Amino acid sequence: MRNLLAFLAKYNHWFVFILLEVICFVLLFRFNNFQGSVYFSSANAVAGKVYEYNSSVTTFFNMSQSNKKLSERNLILEQQVRALTQYIATHHGDSLAMEQCQKQALAGFKLIPAKVIQSTINREDNLITIDKGKADGIHEDMGVACGTGVVGVVYMASDHYSIVLPVINVNSNISVMIRKRGYFGFLHWKGTPSDIAYVDDVPRHARFALGDYVVTNGYSSIFPPGIMVGKILHVFNSSDGLSYRVQLRLSTDFGKLRHVCVIDNSALKDKALLLKAAQDSLKPRDTSKK
Amino acid sequence: MSIDIIKKILLLTILVLAQVLVLNNIHLLGCATPLLYVYLVLRINRFCPQWANLLWGFVIGLCVDIFSNTPGLAAASMTLMSLLQPYVLNIFVAHDNQDDLKPSFRTLGPVKYISYTSILVFIFCITFFTLETFNFFNWLQWIYNIVGSTIITVLLVLVVENVRRD
Numbered sequence: 001m002r003n004l005l006a007f008l009a010k011y012n013h014w015f016v017f018i019l020l021e022v023i024c025f026v027l028l029f030r031f032n033n034f035q036g037s038v039y040f041s042s043a044n045a046v047a048g049k050v051y052e053y054n055s056s057v058t059t060f061f062n063m064s065q066s067n068k069k070l071s072e073r074n075l076i077l078e079q080q081v082r083a084l085t086q087y088i089a090t091h092h093g094d095s096l097a098m099e100q101c102q103k104q105a106l107a108g109f110k111l112i113p114a115k116v117i118q119s120t121i122n123r124e125d126n127l128i129t130i131d132k133g134k135a136d137g138i139h140e141d142m143g144v145a146c147g148t149g150v151v152g153v154v155y156m157a158s159d160h161y162s163i164v165l166p167v168i169n170v171n172s173n174i175s176v177m178i179r180k181r182g183y184f185g186f187l188h189w190k191g192t193p194s195d196i197a198y199v200d201d202v203p204r205h206a207r208f209a210l211g212d213y214v215v216t217n218g219y220s221s222i223f224p225p226g227i228m229v230g231k232i233l234h235v236f237n238s239s240d241g242l243s244y245r246v247q248l249r250l251s252t253d254f255g256k257l258r259h260v261c262v263i264d265n266s267a268l269k270d271k272a273l274l275l276k277a278a279q280d281s282l283k284p285r286d287t288s289k290k
Numbered sequence: 291m292s293i294d295i296i297k298k299i300l301l302l303t304i305l306v307l308a309q310v311l312v313l314n315n316i317h318l319l320g321c322a323t324p325l326l327y328v329y330l331v332l333r334i335n336r337f338c339p340q341w342a343n344l345l346w347g348f349v350i351g352l353c354v355d356i357f358s359n360t361p362g363l364a365a366a367s368m369t370l371m372s373l374l375q376p377y378v379l380n381i382f383v384a385h386d387n388q389d390d391l392k393p394s395f396r397t398l399g400p401v402k403y404i405s406y407t408s409i410l411v412f413i414f415c416i417t418f419f420t421l422e423t424f425n426f427f428n429w430l431q432w433i434y435n436i437v438g439s440t441i442i443t444v445l446l447v448l449v450v451e452n453v454r455r456d
Contacts, residue, residue: 013340013373020348020369027355027362028421047357054311120358122317124423127359163359191428192320
């Protein structure tokens, strides 16, 4: 016993070391799927405040107030223009009913303006911190856009700050489509450079041209349809040869991102809940088959 | 003693703020990022108890992690570095020397101090970038990151050490 104690006393630092490293690795590996770890991120109150001060100094030179309003207005107008152009392109049947339908689709979304207080663009795991949180009505899985296009999805929210998983994160996965052609795929990012992304799973029979625009398709409950994503630069075959991989230039400049809008999708919550309920009811049947 | 602790905490605050607000935004040639907070571990006394040493490294790493959204990354590397720090320091101190010295330009001499710094920073950069690129392995970028960041960090540490000497 005495020997054991002496041994422990002599080598106590190794045990401290192992304990600390275990804590580090738990943090390292659980962060990506652990929504509760908001205190170990830049969304906690102290870190958020520091970044807020820092960003208020940097945005002072950018006329922050007017920029915010313009970016919000721009987003609304752009969305309307896109909705209308699509409406003209696919004009069939009862025009009055269709117009009403489109107005309703846009009315369902509330926009919450927010300011970017911290962001990175040169890692694989880029994250953006914004200065609005649960107290302002932001929750996980809300979409985020800015005047020039799509930004990302809210990943975790604390009371006054939230972290956004932007398009330029290797884990981001947003459902998009090619405008006017209707073919859809999934938007992925493969690391630097920060303005080039890829759309995977575009079917081989799809017909489209270089220079076509890619927009969100609105199938998920996160983004309304028609928010700009980027412009097609190049087309490759996917690695299995069964679909196209489309390379595109993102319309959002993540290096200059200052003012964004969080899209409140409460109108689409019901749709998401319904989908989840349907999936849940299907699950037991799947397992019983196996 | 308490003055010493306050000085340490003050230096920690300054270096962490400098790191997260300024240095983290520097990517020279797309690879070299100065990681100046390692300086806090480089300054640890020779006979400081090792558990305190480790906890200190862990806390510094965690502070930086919280700000840069990489929980556990810098903390894990800093803990490893503070474990190895006394052993590396002992290589450069004569065996008959029993002083509780604080590693610096003055106490070690320029050549020994530069080698001591380079070895520890290199070890730190290897762990740091290996953990960072864990699921996205691009070995050329990994080597560039390690070499670039080691060089720029060592240079910055030497500059800070030189300024503090006077």
